[in-house]
Amino acid sequence: MTAVTRSFKALLHALLAFPLALVGMLLVVAGLLAGGALSVTALGPWLIAATLRGAGALASVQRALAGRLLGVRVEDPPPLPPVGGPFAWRRAVLADRRARRAAGWVCLAPLLALPGPAVAVGGYVYGLLFLLHPLLRHVNHTTVRTPDGGERRVSLEVFGAQLDTWPRWLAVVAVGALLLAAAPRLVRLALRPYERVLRSLLGPGAADRRIRALEETRARAVEDAAATLRRIERDLHDGTQARLVGLGMHLTMIRELVAGGAPDEQVLAVVETARNNAKQAVADLRVLVKGIHPPVLDQGLDAALATLAADSPLRVEVRVGIGERPSPAVESIAYFCAAELLANAAKHSGADAVEIEAVGDGEALSVVVRDEGCGGAAVGAGSGLTGLRGRVGAVDGMLQCDSPAGGPTVVRVVLPYR
Numbered sequence: 001m002t003a004v005t006r007s008f009k010a011l012l013h014a015l016l017a018f019p020l021a022l023v024g025m026l027l028v029v030a031g032l033l034a035g036g037a038l039s040v041t042a043l044g045p046w047l048i049a050a051t052l053r054g055a056g057a058l059a060s061v062q063r064a065l066a067g068r069l070l071g072v073r074v075e076d077p078p079p080l081p082p083v084g085g086p087f088a089w090r091r092a093v094l095a096d097r098r099a100r101r102a103a104g105w106v107c108l109a110p111l112l113a114l115p116g117p118a119v120a121v122g123g124y125v126y127g128l129l130f131l132l133h134p135l136l137r138h139v140n141h142t143t144v145r146t147p148d149g150g151e152r153r154v155s156l157e158v159f160g161a162q163l164d165t166w167p168r169w170l171a172v173v174a175v176g177a178l179l180l181a182a183a184p185r186l187v188r189l190a191l192r193p194y195e196r197v198l199r200s201l202l203g204p205g206a207a208d209r210r211i212r213a214l215e216e217t218r219a220r221a222v223e224d225a226a227a228t229l230r231r232i233e234r235d236l237h238d239g240t241q242a243r244l245v246g247l248g249m250h251l252t253m254i255r256e257l258v259a260g261g262a263p264d265e266q267v268l269a270v271v272e273t274a275r276n277n278a279k280q281a282v283a284d285l286r287v288l289v290k291g292i293h294p295p296v297l298d299q300g301l302d303a304a305l306a307t308l309a310a311d312s313p314l315r316v317e318v319r320v321g322i323g324e325r326p327s328p329a330v331e332s333i334a335y336f337c338a339a340e341l342l343a344n345a346a347k348h349s350g351a352d353a354v355e356i357e358a359v360g361d362g363e364a365l366s367v368v369v370r371d372e373g374c375g376g377a378a379v380g381a382g383s384g385l386t387g388l389r390g391r392v393g394a395v396d397g398m399l400q401c402d403s404p405a406g407g408p409t410v411v412r413v414v415l416p417y418r
Contacts, residue, residue, distance in 0.1 A: 003184070006184070007183075007184035007187075009068075009069040009070065010069065010070060010184065010187050010188050010191065011120055011124070011184075011187060012069055013065065013066065013069035013070055013116070013191065014113075014116030014117050014119070014120045014187055014190070014191065015116075015117055015120065016065065016069075017062065017065065017066075017109075017113040017116060017194070018110060018113040018114055018116065018117050020061070020062065020065070021062065021106070021109035021110040021112075021113045022110045024055075024058040024062070024106045024109065025106055025107050025109060025110050027051075027054065027058075028051055028054065028055045028058070028103055028106045028107060029107060031047060031048070031050070031051030031054065032048060032051050032103070034047055035047035035048035035051055036048070045090060045094065046090060048094065049089075049090045049093040049094055051103070052093050052094070052096070052099040052100065052102070052103055053093055053099065055099065055102045055103040055105075055106045056098070056099050056102045058102075058106050059102040059105050059106055059202050062105075062106075062109060062198070062202075063198065063202050066194075066195065066198055070191065070195060072195050072198060072199065074198060074199055074202050074203045075203055075204055101201045101202070102201070102202065104201060105197070105198070105201040105202055108197060108201075109194075112193050112194040112197055112198075113194055115190040115191075115193070115194075116187060116190050116191050116194065118190070119183075119186050119187050119189075119190040120183070120187050120190075122179070122186075123179050123180070123182065123183025123186050123187065124179075124180065124183050126176070126179060127175075127176045127177070127178075127179030127180035127183055128176065128180065129176065130172050130173065130175050130176025130179065131173055131176030131177055131180060132176070133172045133173060133176065134173065243277045243278075243280055243281040244277075244281055246277050247274055247277045247278055247281065250270055250271075250273055250274035250277065251274060253270050254267060254270050254271060254274065257270060294307075294335060297328070297331055297332060297335055300322075300325060300331075301320065301322060301325070301326075301331050301334060301335060301358060302318075302320040302322065302358070304331075304335050305318050305320060305335070305338060305356055305358060306318055308335070308338060308339055308342060309342075309356065312342055312346065312354070313346055314342070314345060314346055314351065314352060314353060314354050314371075315352060315353040315354070316342065316353070316354045316355075316356060317353070317354070317355045317356070318356045318357075318358075319355070319356070319357045319358070320357075320358045320359075321357075321358070321359045321360070322358060322359065322360040322365070323360065323361070323362060324360070324362050324417070326360060326365050326415070326417045326418070327417065327418050329395065330365055330395060330415045330416070330417060330418075333391055333392060333395060333397070333415060334358065334365055334367050334413065334415060336391070337367060337388050337391070337392065337399075337413045338356055338358075338367055338369060340384050340387075340388055341369040341388075341411050342354060342356070342369065343384075344377070344384055344385075345369070345371040345373060345409070348373070348374075348377070349371045349373025349374060349375075349377075349407070349409060350373045350374050351371040351372050351373035351407075353371070353372065354369065354370070354371045355368075355369070355370045355371070356368070356369050357370075360417065362417060363416070363417060364414055364415065364416055364417065365414070365415045365416075365417060366412065366413070366414050366415075367412070367413045367415075368410065368411070368412045368413075369410075369411050370408055370409070370410045370411075371407070371408060371409050372407050372408045373407050373408070373409055374405075374406065374407055375403045375404050375405050375406050375407035375408065375409050376403060376404075376405050377401055377403035377409050377411070378401065378403065379399070379401055385399065385401055385411070388413070392413055392415065395415060395416060396416055397413065397414055397415040397416065398413070398414045399411065399412070399413050399414075400412045400414075
């Protein structure tokens with residue numbers, strides 16, 4: 001979008017928003033006053049509820065206008081939950097905090113929208129009049145009688161000084177050019193309070209954002225748990241279960257060989273195969289258990305990170321400064337985040353060294369993983385960071401990724417202690 005287009009849209013919004021806001025305010029105030037006056041009757045609550053719903057519709061129109069012309073993006077409020085019957089609908093509307101905020105916005109909107117057209121008139125209209133002053137002074141003037149009975153024409157006079165003669169025109173023309181040049185910026189500045197209050201009152205509040213974040217993290221946690229259960233089931237079915245079935249078959253074979261008097265060499269070969277299957281099944285179970293909760297975490301996060309670094313193909317430097325141990329769930333999340341970030345660095349970064357720093361102060365646990373690789377990592381770009389953000393968000397944690405092209409990549413995970 002070009003600067004001219006943005007300026008035109010801002011001007012159009014300044015000219016449209018105020019009359020729309022004024023009409024909306026008059027309708028809502030009239031509806032609320034009438035509903036309040038009739039509140040002693042059965043009609044009053046219905047009129048107030050209808051006015052609140054109308055205020056919500058007007059606020060939606062103003063929100064859409066600001067989004068279309070000013071680029072102000074405000075999330076639409078969630079619809080009212082389905083209710084049964086008109087009386088339940090009325091109770092829901094009267095109890096809806098978003099409807100009351102919308103009514104408050106509609107009543108405030110004219111005051112917030114007024115600076116826009118006022119600045120637009122001052123910038124564009126007066127700027128154009130001043131710029132064309134040398135031409136307009138012949139038609140835009142007043143006749144003033146002098147004390148000696150004569151007449152003179154005055155087009156523009158400021159503090160007794162007439163600006164109708166050369167070179168005073170230049171000052172007027174310069175002011176007009178400055179006003180026209182500054183008008184787009186002045187109009188946007190005049191609309192800033194309108195935009196901010198629009199976002200504050202019509203956008204989701206802190207409680208709404210909190211509820212939405214909790215719903216999203218709960219959904220991600222449920223999906224993560226379901227994926228973990230599917231992975232465990234698949235690993236048990238395809239790995240450990242198959243090996244245990246094979247072990248049972250070999251034991252049956254050993255019994256048949258012993259009963260049939262087979263040579264010792266043949267029996268020992270089957271026993272060795274069964275023994276290998278049993279060892280591999282135990283190893284698979286250990287790997288599976290480690291994927292659920294690494295046993296080394298029982299010794300603390302510092303020991304777990306040191307073990308993780310020792311198993312990495314990269315050169316890993318670990319620095320840990322944790323006093324009081326966080327909760328086991330937080331330690332587990334921090335460990336798996338470090339493991340995933342270390343695996344990402346080994347696969348994608350091209351770096352040969354990684355730094356892991358874990359610091360805890362009793363309030364928050366911070367885990368920072370840094371590599372000097374090629375950079376370019378981003379949440380949602382297929383690097384596994386999206387899943388990590390969901391896991392971290394499930395405990396009200398935070399994940400930040402700073403990875404410019406060319407590196408370095410620094411990922412910071414902050415988790416609450418409890």
